[in-house]
Amino acid sequence: MAEQTAPQAADGAAVEIAEAAELTRRTREFLAAHPPAATERLDFLRARFATGLAWVHYPEGLGGLGAPRALQAVVDAELEAAGAPALDTGRTGIGLGMAAPTILQHGTPEQRRRFLPPLWTGEEVWCQLFSEPGAGSDLAGLATRAVRDGDAWVVDGQKVWTSGAHHARWAILLARTDPDVPKHRGMTYFVCDMTDPGVDVRPLRQITGEAEFNEVHLAGVRVPDAQRVGAVGDGWRVAQTTLMNERVAIGGSRRLPREGGMIGVVARTWRERTELRTPDLHQRLLALWVEAEAARLAGERLRQQLAAGHPGPEGSAMKLAFASLAQRASALETELLGEEGLTYDDWTARRPETVDFLGRGAGYRYLRAKGNSIEGGTSEILLNIVAERVLGLPAEPRADKDAAWKDLPR
Incomplete structure (x- = not known):
């Protein structure tokens, strides 16, 4: 051999x-x-x-x-x-990183031909209608309903924390089509036209003062059955393709040089502002630098795995590491800058199309990094995924696993 x-x-x-x-x-x-x-x-x-x-x-x-x-x-x-x-990946990131691989894997030939070309060129921007006020971390508990009416589905409900909905043409939508079965089995995946009657996009102002997120109200929105992705009731399985790709896109899809990203900003501040140094801050910087380098190399390994197939739960680990590093590094940068780190450059309620994380000031980075542990799956949920699907640990007991969704307390 x-x-x-x-x-x-x-x-x-x-x-x-x-x-x-x-x-x-x-x-x-x-x-x-x-x-x-x-x-x-x-x-x-x-x-x-x-x-x-x-x-x-x-x-x-x-x-x-x-x-x-x-x-x-x-x-x-x-x-x-x-x-x-x-490519303008800031505006088209959700389409490129989430909608496209899902449509490719689960969509019909007609859906692929219709949606993929303008998605890639950026002519049509996409957003994601998954999370709800009562179903954030527990996405399978979502309550937005889609009821069949001839060759269409009538959708009613509310989605929240929708990035870029204010300039999106299309949305990937997860809705409940059967409340009489357990929550993971009664959902269906759709493509929703954001310009249709009944779609109402409202801004959500964040701690940064901006409104890059939105809440989206759906009232009697008619979605043609031709825009259903996958089988009726198979939405959870289809959504897993989206979520796995989302976490890779956030945590490990971009190739970084050594000291790339947030750790590079902190290291540069350390070198330029010698008067701010203390032994304690030096030790914390070194520890973060080592973690960032380990995460960067792990990202290279993940991209090699992606080249051979579809993303797996390892993407959740990368997204988890990304969120933790960004928050701790931005906090250290704020401390290094002393009083200067407490300033903020713009409190206006802007509606940005992209997140300029490295192009803004330290105050913005510190505040915006707080969202990294929520978007793309909360850190708590990702810890469960890593424990169960990467480390092979026993799953937590779930009393609601076999109960019909309609019978669950909300």
């Missing part, structure tokens, strides 16, 4: 090199036909999608070439070197 391992590894490496060379050739041909400096941004992105260079691991005709996911880096490097327009 050992004698076969080396030739097999060599064959695999040769195939990967050949695939990378072919992608390089395709990308350079595409750039020659669509020079970035002479092509309108949207025309360039549409052509890139049609050529299969959007996300190479997707199927042909849907922005990809059916190539290994790891080879996307080859395409991206060529495009970046040529000055090609980049």
Whole structure:
């Protein structure tokens, strides 16, 4: 067996090199036909999608070439070197990181063809209608109802903490379609048109003074059955695809250099403000630096796993680490700056389209980081996921697991 391992590894490496060379050739041909400096941004992105260079691991005709996911880096490097327009991931992050992989895995061919191209180019922005005032951490307890009416579903309910709903065209929506079965089995997954009658988006002002989140009221909203993703009652399974991808997108999808992200900001402050140093702060900085580097390397490992398949519970661990590090690092930065760390740059109730975490001041970072342990799954829920699905520990007893949703106290 050992004698076969080396030739097999060599064959695999040769195939990967050949695939990378072919992608390089395709990308350079595409750039020659669509020079970035002479092509309108949207025309360039549409052509890139049609050529299969959007996300190479997707199927042909849907922005990809059916190539290994790891080879996307080859395409991206060529495009970046040529000055090609980049995606506006701040506005389209939910669509790219959550809606797209869910529609690809569970959607119909018609849904994939309709939604994926404008999602990728950024022509249509997406948001996520999952959490509710009475079902945040316990998402399976949600009460928003969808009742069948001919070839459509009538949806009534309230969603909360919806990022970007004020500029979204579409939403991924989880609603209860059968209250007579246990809560995990009575939900269905939909695509909701945010411009339809009955959709009311209201801003939620945060501790930062901004209103990037929203509450969304749904009153008699008609969602065509053609916009149902997956089978009726199978919404929980479909939603797991969304949630796993969401946590990877928040905690580990972006490649960082050493001292990238929040730890780099704190380290820079430490080097520039020598008068603020104390032995205690130095020890805390060193401990955070080591944790940040370990998390960065774990993120590299996670991206390698993603290249071979779908995200798993490891993404929850990365998101958990990201939230903890961001909060402790922003707190340390505030202490390092002394009185200056108590200032804040803008209390106006702005409606930002993106979160400029590193581009704002220390006061903003400290306040905004508090939300990291809530968005994308609370840290408490993620600890349970890591314990049960990564470490294999026994699950906590759940008395409501087999009871009908309608019989549960709320």
